[in-house]
Structures are given as structure tokens and as C-alpha cells.
Amino acid sequence: MPSAPAHVVNVPVNQIREITQAAWATPDAIVLSIGEPAFPVARHVLEAGMAALDRDDTNYTPNAGIAPARAAFAERFSRQAGVDDDPSRVFVVAGAQQGLHLALSTLLGAGDEVLLPDPGYPTFAMTVGLLGGVPVPYPLVPEHDFQPRIEDLRELVTDRTKVLLLNSPSNPLGSVFDHDLTRELVRFAHEQDLWVLSDECYEAFTYDVPHVSPARFDAGGPEAVPEAHEPRVITSLTLSKTYGLTGLRIGALVTPPGMEPLLSNIMEATVSCVSAASQYAAVAALTGPQDYVSTALRHYRANRDAATAVLDDLAIGYLDARGAFYLWADLSHATGGDVRAWTRSFLADRGVALAPGTAFGARGEGWVRIALCGRAEDLVEGLSRLPAPSRT
Incomplete structure (x- = not known):
């Protein structure tokens, strides 16, 4: 049998899936390893998807998505991020993971480097x-509250560095970048001539602090840094967490002007387009009642407080955690230098x-991520x- 290329063979195992699949095979296991929202999807969202199927709206859609979905994503992003956005810059994707692949497919050549958070999401x-x-x-690192530092980033830049990937609120850390840090990160990217890929999957869930999108400080943003002469921030959004639509695979990329033809070609070569029913469900989620989001936010905050009370009792x-729905806990006293085992x-x-x-990432040794999105009693x-x- 012909061998697979090294860059495919060397893709690491996702240890989240590894432990979660073992848990699913373990009777009565309490599964705190995966971020699966526990609430039923709002009825009006389900009905919108079913209505699309009932009217046989099952054909191809444009590569970039149906116009109502692009407009709905653009309106939410404009409102949440505080930027003026145009639906023409929105590309509807099959969840944040496909959006990540699509964006990086557009930006990277063989051997190009991407600055990634460690700890950071494995994909x-x-x-x-x-x-x-x-x-x-x-x-x-703990000494700096798990926040990125410009001096650390600067030491890692080479002539092959193309992308700075940011994730706030963070999965797995629950940390959130404040206004000043976000601005400095965007400024750094412009100084170094890097693209910024901003994963904002958890933008709806912060606790007592605001979510600040890097797009605010990009060229054309309301607080553009002086170095921003042309836009370079690509924002990844998803409805998986915000509305509990993990299985519908629906999200969006918000791109700088001029990238649409490239993205359309790459989308055609991968999945062509997103399911029409999922897109209509997304429109209903984005434009309809927002009770699901407010209920989920209260639940995650309450679970965070309940979890930290248990950890405090155990010392x-x-x-x-200031955002997302995860708690990053130090079990180094018990793990013996091999937290995976x-x-x-x-x-x-x-x-x-x-x-x-x-x-x-390697810097996660001794720590565990606790998902806060399930039942409080199980947690x-x-x-x-x-x-x-x-x-002692």
C-alpha cells in the first residue's frame, strides 16, 4: 500500500476525543472532557431548518452562503464587535473548524509558520x-496569567512567519484578552506584516469583562492602530457554542475586502457550500429570540462558581475563568508528570x-480542562x- 505523506502521518491525535470516546464506552461515566452544550436547541431554530427541508430547499447554495445568512452574521458581528461590517465580507462555513481550515488554506504555503497559543485548542x-x-x-504561562506577551511573540518571528492566531475567550483556559492587550497584539501583527486569525467561538460568553474583537483595531475599525494601513484580521465565528448547534456545522469567516474570490475557489474545492437547512436555521438563531444565549450564560456562570467552590474546598x-465555559485546573500534585495517562x-x-x-500543548502538562456546560450535579x-x- 502506498504510504501517506509525512505531514499527514504526523498530525497528532486529538487527546480530547481520545479521553471522551473512552468515557462514552465507560458505563455511568461523568463526562467533563468535551464542550457540548446541554440545553435543547430553541424551537424556532429547529423549525426554520425543518421548514427548509419541507419545501425541498436542498440544492446547492452560493459558495459564500445564502444572502440572509451572510447578512445575519454581519449584523451580529457588527453589533458585538463594534465594527461596521458588510455581508459581502462574510463567508458561511461548516463550523469553526472548517472555517479555520479554509482561512489557513488561503494564507499558508508549504513551510510557512503560524504562531499558535500553548496551551491552545489542538486543531x-x-x-x-x-x-x-x-x-x-x-x-x-501561570506567571503571566496565561496571557500572551509581545516580547515572547517577537522572539518567535522569522521570515517564514505568516499568521498570528489569537483565541479570546480561550479554549481551554477561559481567559479573556482585555482592550489594551488586544490592541497591542494587532499592532504587533501589523508591525511584523502578519495576518491575524482570530478565533472568537466563545464571544457570547464572558463573565464581568467585555469581549474585545481584534477587528476593532484593524484598518477600517473604529480604533484602528496607526500601523494599520491595510486590513489583515480574519475573524472566525460559530453558532455551535452560542446556540448549541454543534451538529449542524454552521459558522462564518469575516474577512478583509478582496479575499472573496480566493475563498470561493477553495470552498468549492473542499465542501462547495454549507447545507441550506443549516443556513436557514442559522438565520433563525441569529435574528430570532435570544433566550437560549442568556439562559446558557447564566448556567455556565453558575457552574463555574459551583466548580470553583469544590476546587477551593479541595485546595x-x-x-x-473569565469567559468560555471551561475551567483550567492544576492537578500536577497527582499526575506524576504524565497528565494524559x-x-x-x-x-x-x-x-x-x-x-x-x-x-x-506541551505547557499543559499537569493541568486539566474541565467543561462547565453540563448538569451542575454531575459537575x-x-x-x-x-x-x-x-x-502536610
């Missing part, structure tokens, strides 16, 4: 490698699945089984 590095690029992790350290043992022995920190019970540090 960032997986996608870069699959496209023949080189993932270059930038450090997020287990964690990063204060420890999570498998913890699942087998105690019936609880946690995502190992090494799923998100509290699962965390109560964690081993406490020695109190």
Missing part, C-alpha cells in the same frame, strides 16, 4: 500541519473524564472525586 496545530505549515507555539489551584487512570478508577492539559459530583494535594 490549531493539527490544521497547520495538515496544510504543510509549521505550528510555532507561543507560551501562555486545588485553577485559573479564574493520569486522566485515563482517573476515568477507569473514579469514572470521571477530564481533558488532559497536554491535549492543548460537582465529578470534581468532588478529585485527589486533593497533601496538606
Whole structure:
């Protein structure tokens, strides 16, 4: 059998899926390893998708998506990010992961480098490698509250660096970039002539702090940095988390002007277009009642508070989650330097699945990601089984 190329063979295993699939095969396991919203999808969203099927709206759509979906995404992004956006710059994609692949397919050549957060979501590095690029992790460390530092980024830039990937609110950390840091990151990208790919999957869920989109500081934004002579921020959005539509695979890229022909060609060569029924469901979600979002936000905040109370009682350290629906906890006292193996043992022995920190990069060793989106009772019970540090 012919061999697969090295850049395909070397794509790492997603350790989140690894532990979660083991948990699904474990009777009565408490699954805290995956970010799957626990609420039923709003009825008006389901009905919009079903109505599209009932009228046999099952044909191809334009590569960039149906006009109502592009307009709805543009309106929400303009409102949430505080920028004036045009539907012509919105490309409807089959979820944030396909959007990430589409954007990087447009930006990278073989051997080009992408600056990625470490810890950061695993498919960032997986996608870069699959496209023949080189993932270059930038450090997020406890000593700096897991926030990126310009001096660290500057040391990593080479003549092959093409993209700075940002993720706020962060998966897995729950951290959020403030206004000044976001502005400085965009300024740095312009100074270094880099694209910015901003993953804003969790923009709807922050706690007592605002979400600040890098697009605010790009050329044409309301607070454009002086160095911004031409736009270079691409924003990735999804409805998977905001409205619980993980299985409908629907999201959007908000792009600088002029990229549409390239994106259309690449979209045609990958998935052509997104399901029409999913797009009509998206329109209903974006333009209809927003009760789901407000209910989910309250639930995630309450679960965060319940989880931190358990960890406080056990004297287990964690990063204060200011966004998304994850808690980043320090289990280094128990993991023996191999958190991936420890999570498998913890699942087998105690019936609880946690995502190992090494799923998100080498700097995640000793840490675990706890998903806060399920039932509060399961969350509290699962965390109560964690081993406490020695109190000697």
C-alpha cells in the first residue's frame, strides 16, 4: 500500500476525543472532557431548518452562503464587535473548524509558520500541519496569567512567519484578552506584516469583562492602530457554542475586502457550500429570540462558581475563568508528570473524564480542562472525586 505523506502521518491525535470516546464506552461515566452544550436547541431554530427541508430547499447554495445568512452574521458581528461590517465580507462555513481550515488554506504555503497559543485548542496545530505549515507555539504561562506577551511573540518571528492566531475567550483556559492587550497584539501583527486569525467561538460568553474583537483595531475599525494601513484580521465565528448547534456545522469567516474570490475557489474545492437547512436555521438563531444565549450564560456562570467552590474546598489551584465555559485546573500534585495517562487512570478508577492539559500543548502538562456546560450535579459530583494535594 502506498504510504501517506509525512505531514499527514504526523498530525497528532486529538487527546480530547481520545479521553471522551473512552468515557462514552465507560458505563455511568461523568463526562467533563468535551464542550457540548446541554440545553435543547430553541424551537424556532429547529423549525426554520425543518421548514427548509419541507419545501425541498436542498440544492446547492452560493459558495459564500445564502444572502440572509451572510447578512445575519454581519449584523451580529457588527453589533458585538463594534465594527461596521458588510455581508459581502462574510463567508458561511461548516463550523469553526472548517472555517479555520479554509482561512489557513488561503494564507499558508508549504513551510510557512503560524504562531499558535500553548496551551491552545489542538486543531490549531493539527490544521497547520495538515496544510504543510509549521505550528510555532507561543507560551501562555501561570506567571503571566496565561496571557500572551509581545516580547515572547517577537522572539518567535522569522521570515517564514505568516499568521498570528489569537483565541479570546480561550479554549481551554477561559481567559479573556482585555482592550489594551488586544490592541497591542494587532499592532504587533501589523508591525511584523502578519495576518491575524482570530478565533472568537466563545464571544457570547464572558463573565464581568467585555469581549474585545481584534477587528476593532484593524484598518477600517473604529480604533484602528496607526500601523494599520491595510486590513489583515480574519475573524472566525460559530453558532455551535452560542446556540448549541454543534451538529449542524454552521459558522462564518469575516474577512478583509478582496479575499472573496480566493475563498470561493477553495470552498468549492473542499465542501462547495454549507447545507441550506443549516443556513436557514442559522438565520433563525441569529435574528430570532435570544433566550437560549442568556439562559446558557447564566448556567455556565453558575457552574463555574459551583466548580470553583469544590476546587477551593479541595485546595486545588485553577485559573479564574473569565469567559468560555471551561475551567483550567492544576492537578500536577497527582499526575506524576504524565497528565494524559493520569486522566485515563482517573476515568477507569473514579469514572470521571477530564481533558488532559497536554491535549492543548506541551505547557499543559499537569493541568486539566474541565467543561462547565453540563448538569451542575454531575459537575460537582465529578470534581468532588478529585485527589486533593497533601496538606502536610
